[in-house]
Amino acid sequence: EERTNDAEFKTEELVTVKEELEEQAKQLQLSSKYKSEFLANMSHELRTPLNSILLLSEMLADDLDAELSPEQKEFAKVINSSGNDLLNLINDILDLSKVEAGKLEISFEEVYLSEFVDRLKRNFTQIAKSKELDFDINYADDVPPIIYTDEQRLQQIMKNLLSNAFKFTKEGKVAITVNKANAEEVSQLPLSNHADIWVKMSVSDTGIGIPADKHMMIFEAFQQVDGATMRKYGGTGLGLSISREFSQLLGGMCKVESQEGEGSTFTIYIPNLPGGIPLIGIDNTEE
Ligand code: ADP
Numbered sequence: 681e682e683r684t685n686d687a688e689f690k691t692e693e694l695v696t697v698k699e700e701l702e703e704q705a706k707q708l709q710l711s712s713k714y715k716s717e718f719l720a721n722m723s724h725e726l727r728t729p730l731n732s733i734l735l736l737s738e739m740l741a742d743d744l745d746a747e748l749s750p751e752q753k754e755f756a757k758v759i760n761s762s763g764n765d766l767l768n769l770i771n772d773i774l775d776l777s778k779v780e781a782g783k784l785e786i787s788f789e790e791v792y793l794s795e796f797v798d799r800l801k802r803n804f805t806q807i808a809k810s811k812e813l814d815f816d817i818n819y820a821d822d823v824p825p826i827i828y829t830d831e832q833r834l835q836q837i838m839k840n841l842l843s844n845a846f847k848f849t850k851e852g853k854v855a856i857t858v859n860k861a862n863a864e865e866v867s868q869l870p871l872s873n874h875a876d877i878w879v880k881m882s883v884s885d886t887g888i889g890i891p892a893d894k895h896m897m898i899f900e901a902f903q904q905v906d907g908a909t910m911r912k913y914g915g916t917g918l919g920l921s922i923s924r925e926f927s928q929l930l931g932g933m934c935k936v937e938s939q940e941g942e943g944s945t946f947t948i949y950i951p952n953l954p955g956g957i958p959l960i961g962i963d964n965t966e967e
Contacts, residue, residue, distance in 0.1 A: 712780070713781065715777075715780075716777045716778075716780045716781035716783075717781060719773060719774070719777035720774060720777050720778060720781065720783070723770045723771075723773055723774035723777070724774070726770050727767065727770055727771075730763060730766060730767055730770070733759065733763045734760060734763045734764065734767065737756050737757075737759040737760040737763060738756075738760050740752075740753070740756035740759075741753055741756040741757045741760055743756075769916055769918070772916065772918040772919070772922060773918070775836075775922055776901060776918065776921065776922060776925065779922075779925045779926075779929065784929060786830040786833055786929050786930065786956075787830055787956075788828045788829060788830060788953055788954075788955075788956040789828065789829075789830070789831060790826050790827075790828060791826065791827055791828070791829055791831045791834065792825065792826055793823055793824070793825065793826065793827065793858065793879065794819065794823075794825070796831065796834070796835070797817060797819060797856060797858060799835075800835070800838055800839070800842065800856065801815070801817055801856070803839070803842075804842050804846065804854075807846050808846065808854065811846060811849070811850075812851075813846065813849060813851070813852065813853055813854055814852070814853035814854070814855075815853065815854050815855070816853060816854075816855040816856070817855070817856050817858075818855060818856070818857040818858070819858050820857075820858060820859045820860065822859070822860040823858050823859065823860055823879060824860060824877050824879070824952065827877060827879055827950065827951075827952040828952055828953050828954045828955075828956075829930050829931075829950055829951075829952070829953065830929075830930060833926045833929065833930060834926075834930065834950065836922065836923075836926060837922075837923045837926050837927060837934070837948060838856075838881065838883070838948075840919035840920065840922060840923045841883040841919075841923060841946045841948075842854070842856070842883055843919065844883075844919060844920070844946075845883050845884070845885035845887065845944070845946075846885075847913055847915070848885065848887035848888050848913065848944070849885040849886055849887030849888075849943070850887065850888075851886070852885070852886025852887070852943070853885070853886055854883070854884070854885045854886075855882075855883070855884050855885075856881065856882070856883055857881070857882045857884065858879065858880070858881050858882075859879070859880045860877065860878070860879060860880070861878040861879065861880040861949055863878075865880075866878045866949065869933060869949060870933070871931075871932065871933060871949070873931045873932070873951050873953070875931065875951030875952050875953055876952060877951070877952035878932075878949055878950065878951050878952070879949075879950050879952070880947060880948070880949055880950075881947070881948050881950070882945050882946065882947040882948075883945070883946050884943065884944065884945040884946075885943050885944055885945075886942070886943040887943055887944060888940070888941065889938045889939050889940040889941050889942050889943055889944055890905060890936065890938040890940065890944055891905070891940045892938075892939075892940075895936050895938065898917075898920050898936070899920050899921055899923075899924045899934075899936075900917075900921055901917065901918055901921040902916065902917040902918065902921075903917050903921075904917045920934075923946075923948070927948050927949075927950070930950055930951070930953075931950070931951045931953055932948060932949040932950040932951055933948070933949050934946065934947070934948045934949075935947050
């Protein structure tokens with residue numbers, strides 16, 4: 681008699697707990713959605729005035745009427761470059777909040793890989809020269825000429841990885857390596873895609889490296905290896921989390937191998953997806 685009562689009581693209690701948990705989960709989902717929407721709107725509102733600041737400070741810096749002193753022109757340049765830093769930060773926050781809200785649009789298209797890599801090389805040649813670093817491109821013969829992916833997102837990933845490589849390297853070299861990944865290698869990765877062709881792109885450097893216990897956390901938003909990173913190198917800790925999220929949105933992944941004091945290699949695996957990927961879990965019902 682007592683035992684049945686006990687069991688009934690337990691079931692009732694469990695049902696209540698389950699309902700409470702479900703309610704909490706709903707609230708959490710909702711507040712995370714509000715947060716993402718707030719960030720997206722905010723970033724948008726911030727960009728509009730910033731665009732005027734950028735445009736007008738650039739005009740001042742150019743000083744076409746030759747009316748400003750050298751010092752005034754220098755100030756205008758500083759305003760412009762700080763404004764650009766702020767714009768990049770806002771764009772990063774906007775991208776991440778879109779990913780979180782499931783609203784980042786990706787468009788699959790033909791990407792001509794060797795031209796893509798050439799453009800990256802051109803983008804970073806100047807910084808390589810100014811830091812007196814070697815900058816190598818290793819482009820394997822078996823790389824397919826074209827893959828279907830989102831070129832703009834792929835470019836953002838690679839630019840983040842390259843900026844870091846140059847930022848954290850004082851001497852030696854930075855290299856981009858592009859290969860066709862073989863099926864065996866891909867099958868050992870935690871990936872759910874079954875694409876026919878995979879491209880593997882790495883950015884390696886001979887810089888400060890990353891301690892093993894930090895290999896996971898550097899991919900989290902706003903995380904840097906330690907408190908000194910910000911003071912010494914600047915940055916916001918958003919680049920790698922964007923790179924990881926984007927790699928996943930393209931159906932692939934991003935990983936790091938690094939040894940403190942020796943250097944780092946960041947590698948992305950990107951599938952060839954001619955039909956795009958079904959956007960599972962992505963909410964396309966609203967704008
Ligand atoms: P940011 O570079 O703006 O700080 P990231 O998300 O791109 O943000 O990188 C997070 C952190 O990971 C960096 O602050 C740095 O501590 C570490 N890191 C990233 N790339 C490298 C690299 N190539 N070499 C050494 N440390 C790196």
